[in-house]
Amino acid sequence: MKKFINIGLNRGMVYQLIGTLIGAGFVTGIRALMGLPYWAVDDANFGFTEPAWVAGGLLGAIFFMWGTRVMDGWFLWAKGEEPAEHHADPPGWQKYFEPSLDHKVIGVQYTITSLILLSTGGLFALIFRTELSASNIQFLDPQLYNTLMSLHGILMIVSILLGIAGVMNYLVPLMIGAADMTFPRLNAFSFWLAPPAAILLLGSLALGGFDTGWTGYPPLSARAPVGMQMFFLGVFVAGWSSILGALNLIATVLRLRVKGMTAFRLPIFVWAALATSIISLTATQLIGLSFQMVMLQRLFGMGFFDATQGGNPILFQHLFWFYSHPAVYVFVLPGLGIISELLPVFARKPLFGYKWIAMSSLGIALVGFLVWAHHMFTSGMNEYLRVPFMYSTLLVAVPTGVKFFSWVATLWKGKIETPTPMLFILGGIVVFLLGGLTGPPNATVSTDLHLHDTYFIVGHFHDTMFGGYIFPFFAAIYYWFPKVTGRRMNEKLGKLHFWMMTPSFLVLTLGMMQVGLLGMRRRIADYDAALNFDLTNLILTVAAYLIATAVLIFFYNMYISAKKGEEATGNLWRSRSPEWQTPSPIPAHNYDKPFEVIGEPYDYGLADSPYVKFDE
C-alpha cells in the first residue's frame, strides 16, 4: 500500500476519490441544513443530488492536483521559500508516473496518456461499430449506444490534444535549442490536469452517460442524465490543460530560441506548433464557456438556452463552434507540420516554398476563426449568415492547397526513401487530400443541406483527422522513437502496421461517405433494413477491426522495440535538425554544448551548407 501511494499518479487518484466524496458530502450537508432534498431517491441520480455530484467532480479534480504534489513548488513560493531547482529525474520508468519538470519526460507522459485514451476511444468505436454491422438492435440499448458514441468523440479529441501537446513538448525546445520550456512548473501542471479530466469524462459512463454527442447541444444536454455534468467538467479541465500548454509553448518559441534562429530559419514544425498554440490559447475558452452555461442552466435554472425562459438554443451553437471549428485546425496543423518536417528528410531535397508553408499555417489559423457557422447551415440561424460563411469556409482551401502543391513539389526530383515514417507521411498526405477534397461539398450551402448530419460528414471528418493527425502522429513516433529511447522501432512490424491500416481506413471512410450520400444519418443506433445498408456496414465494421489490429501491432512494436530494439543512438535519418546532432537518448538539459544557427534548415542536396554549428 505504501509503495502504491508513493507513486504520484496513484496518489492523485486516491485524492480525487476523497475530494469527490468531500465535495459531494459538503453540498449534501448544506442542502440538508437548508431543508432542500439532499438525497436523490430517484435512481437516475445515483444517490447524490446533481449539485452534489458537480461540486464533488470539481473538488475531486482539484484534490488530484494537490495529491500529485505538482503544485508544491508554488506552495513553497507562496510561503516565501525557494523550491528545489529543476534536477535530472532518476533513471527508470518511475519518473513517468511522477510530476517531472523535464519537457522530454512531460512529452512522453502526454504521448502515452494520449495513446491510452486513443485506445479507449477506439474500443468504444469498435463496440458501437459492431452494433451497426447489421440493421436492428443487436446488443446495445440506444442510450448506451449514444453514450459510447459521444464518449468516443470526446475521448478522441482529448487524446489528440494530448498527442499534439506531447509531440510539441518534446520537440519544440529541442528544435529551437532551449534547455526546457519557459515555465517548467506550469508545463507539469498542464499535463497533470489531463488524468483527472479523463477520469471525469469516463466517470460520466457510471452516472447514466449522456446521449447528446460530444457537441452537447441544449436543450437535449439540459435534459440528459447527471453524466452530462461530468462530461462538462472533464472538458473544462482538459481545456485548462490545453490553454496553459499553449501559453507556455508560445512563450518558449518567442523567448528561448538560440542565437541565429530567426523566424524563417525555424524548423517548419515550430511554425505549425506556434499557429496551433495561438488558436488553443485564444479559442478554448469558448467551449468551456458554452458548456459552463449549460451547467448553470441545469444547476440554477439560468435559462441561457431555454426558449421558455427567453433563451436561445442557437446561441449555444455559435459559442460552441467558435472554439470547436478552429479546434480541428488545432488538431491537424501540428500533423501537417510533421509532414512538412519529414518530407525533405526522406526526399533528400529542400522543403519547397518554406515561407509559403509557414505562412499557410498562420493563414489557416486566421481564416479558421471566421468559418464556425458552416456547422449551422441548417440550424435555423439568420438565413443571411449562410452565404458569407460559405465564402469564408471555402477560403480555407487556398492555404491548404499551398501545402499540398508544395509537398508534391518537394518530392519532385528527390531521391525518395520510404522507411516506415515516410510511409505514414505519404499515407497522411493521401488521406488528408481525401478529407480536404470532400470538404467543399459541405461548404457550399445548397449541397450541405443534403450532407449535413449524414454519415458523409463522419467519413469526411475521419479523413481529415487521420490524414492531419493520426498518420503524421504515427510517423512522428516511428521517426523520433530512437531519439527518446536510443533504439529504433521494428521496420517489418511498422510496415505491416501501415499496409494493414491504410487500405482498411480508406475502405472505412469511403464506405461511410457512400452510405451517407445515399441517406444514412449520423449518430443513429440503428438503421432501416429497407435502405440496404447492411452489407456496406458489415464491411465497415470489418475494416474497423483491421485498423484496431494494426494499432495493436503498433503497440506491440513499441513495447518490444523499447526493450530490445536495434540500437540507434546517432543521426539515424541523416536529418539536419539540431536534435539529431546530439546523441540519443538526450541528456536531462538537452544540449551539452550550446549551438548557433548559421544556415538554412532544409539545404538537403547543397554541399557545405550547415544549419547549426556547435561551440567547440
Added chain:
Amino acid sequence: MRHFIILAVLILALTALVYFGLDTIGLLPVSASLQAVTIDWLFDIEIMAISFLFALIIVPLVYSLIVFRRKPGETGDGEYIEGHTKLEITWTLIPLLVVLGLAYLGAWSLGDTLRADPEAMEIKISAFQWGWKFKYPDYGITTTELYLPIDQQVKLVMESSDVIHSFWVPEFRVKQDIIPGQTTELRITPTILGDYKLRCAELCGTEHAYMLADVVVVSEEDLLAWVDAQKALIPDTVGPDPERGEIVVEQNGCIACHSVDGSEGRGPTWLGLFGAEVDLADGTVTLADEAFLIESILDPNATIVAGYPANAMPQFSLTEEEIADILAFIETLQE
C-alpha cells in the same frame, strides 16, 4: 519536359476515370423534388472538380514515388530546389478564383432552393421526442403521415416542443432543423409520385434513430380523397367520445410514450389508470380522477408520477373537447 507531358496525360486519364467511376456507382438517391435538381447540378460540378484535383495531386505524387525513388546502391541527395515564387503565386491565385466561383454557384443554387411560390400550401409540422405531427390548416386535419401533392410547392412551418430535431427526406435533399421556441420554414416541390421516409437528422435522444414518418407524394385528386378519408375517421357525435379520443391521441403522438396495453414506456401506461391510486414522486398518493388527468395534460410538471422523469412531456395545444375525448378514451382502458 517529357515528365510534364506524361503527367498531363495521366492527370486527364485519372480525372476521367474517377469522375465516370463515381457516376457509374451512383452516389445519390433518386432526385424527387425541384429543389433536388439544382442541388444535384452543383454536386455534379463539385464531383468533377474533386476528380480533377484528386488527379492533380495524386498523379505527380505517385509518379515521383516511382520515378524519383532511391534506387539500390544510390547515394547522394535530390536536386537542390528551394522553391519557385511564381509557381506559389499561381497555385494560390488559381485555387482562390476556383473557390470564389464555387461559392458563387453555391449561393446561386441556395437561392434557387429558396424560391418561394406565393400559392404554396402550408403544412404545420410539430416535432417531438420521438415523432411527427402534421397539421393541414387548409383542410382542418391533423395526421401522423405527410401527404404531399405532386408538382406543387408546400411550405412547411415547423416547431419543436422539446429538443432540436431536423426535417430530412433524402430524396428531396433539403434539410432544416426544428428548434424549440421559434418556427423554421422549408419549401419543397415534390416531382415524383411515391412513398418516402421522413427521418429526423439531428440527434434528439435515445430513440432518435426511430424518429421516422411516412411521406407520400400523390396527385391532387388523391390528396383530396385522402383528406376526406381522414375527416371521415372522426366520429361526428356530440359530447366526449372515446373513439374520437383514440384518434386524437394517435394524431398527437401521445401513445409514443403512454402505452395502452400496460407495457413500460417513457410515461406511465394508461391501462387501468382512470380512477386508480397513483404514487407520486414526492411520496404522496393521489386518485387519478378527471381533475388529476386534466391537470397532467395541461401542466405535465405539476405532479410527477413516481419512477418517471420530470420535464419529459411537451405542452400540447388541445381544445377542451379534445381533452374530454381523450379522458373518455382513457376511461375505456380497464384491465
